[in-house]
Amino acid sequence: MYNLQTKILDPRLGDEFPLPSYATPGSAGLDLRAMVQEPLELQPGQTQLIPTGLSIYIEDSGLAAVILPRSGLGHKHGIVLGNLVGLIDSDYQGELMVSCWNRGQNTFTIDVGERIAQLVLVPIVQAELAITQEFATSERGAGGFGHTGKA
């Protein structure tokens, strides 16, 4: 377990609403809650930036976090992320924000404290660009975008 430095910015978290935690021993994601003041109606096509009431400081540049949709909300209700995936840099110390996008056909009400997305810590390899004129030949070469066929 990694000790993730966390600030609780909204006092309702850890009191009225549980702090993010892994739902099962094998869970990869910590569910993030919508720490809005009142239920929020998201119209079809609408995107809204939602505060989570938390900030984290990962500090280690060998790690990052990603914010991903919850599959139930995304598949059943069309509630996904306006940025598709949120990337949290290891040096970011501000509040975690979730861009919620209603890509569905129906208005969706986000309740106060509802779990709207999940945070996943991931390892990162930072690269230094090693500039070269030639690459060693690979089997694929520059082929891509369906180059290997459809089926």
Ligand SMILES: O=c1ccn([C@H]2C[C@H](O)[C@@H](COP(=O)(O)OP(=O)(O)OP(=O)(O)O)O2)c(=O)[nH]1
């Ligand atoms: O869903 C998200 C995505 C990003 N962030 C925060 C953490 C991240 O470290 C910072 C910057 O994100 P990113 O680099 O993706 O955005 P940018 O548009 O490149 O902004 P910047 O110029 O600040 O890097 O915003 C969130 O809180 N939620």
Ligand SMILES: [Mg+2]
């Ligand atoms: Mg950036």
